[in-house]
Amino acid sequence: MQKIGRNDSCWCGSGKKYKDCHMELEEKLTRFRRQGAIVPTRALLKTSEQIRGIKESARINVAVLDYVAAHIGPGITTAQIDLWVYEQTTRLGGIPAPLGYNGFPRSVCTSVNDQVCHGIPSENDILKEGDIINIDVSTIYNGYFSDSSRMFCIGAVSPEKKRLVDTAKQCLEIGLTEVRPWGFLGDMGQA
Ligand SMILES: [Zn+2]
Structure with missing residues (x-):
């Protein structure tokens, strides 16, 4: 990653200083990476x-x-x-x-x-x-x-079709509870 000072403007183009924008997040990412975690690249971090x-x-x-x-x-x-x-x-x-x-x-x-x-x-x-x-x-x-x-x-649909649709919806909602910072996309599918 490109070296950037605390008071430089952030790489993301927000116009804010790095320390007031992505710095904290990237320090956290660096810490996780050192612990062996897979972390997102800058290209994946949305402004x-x-x-x-x-x-x-x-x-x-x-x-x-x-x-x-x-x-x-x-x-x-x-x-x-x-x-x-x-x-x-x-x-x-x-x-x-x-x-x-x-x-x-x-x-x-x-x-x-x-x-x-x-x-x-x-x-x-x-x-x-x-x-x-x-x-x-x-x-x-x-x-x-x-x-x-x-x-x-x-x-009116058959009980079988109704059950299929309702069950799929429930599964979707269970998957969505896994959507959170630091979660993996795969957590949703697994749930
Ligand atoms: Zn930023």
């Missing part, structure tokens, strides 16, 4: 400006899913959901991240029933009562990415 950018992107991402939640139901095709995601994302100034990614033809992934993930929206997939669907929205705004997905139960 407050970057975190603000990610949050702005996430606001659009969530608004798009809220729009889908308010309109989804039996008789809707997954192509219609794709159009909603495209329209709402661009209306809010964002770009749907999946569109054109490695040739992906649509703006969202829609995975119905036993499709695990990354389903491609289609005019031929019409949602019906009893279906479950995962809608996975990824958004780019001002160069910042955000990504979240939700499960939707269409009308």
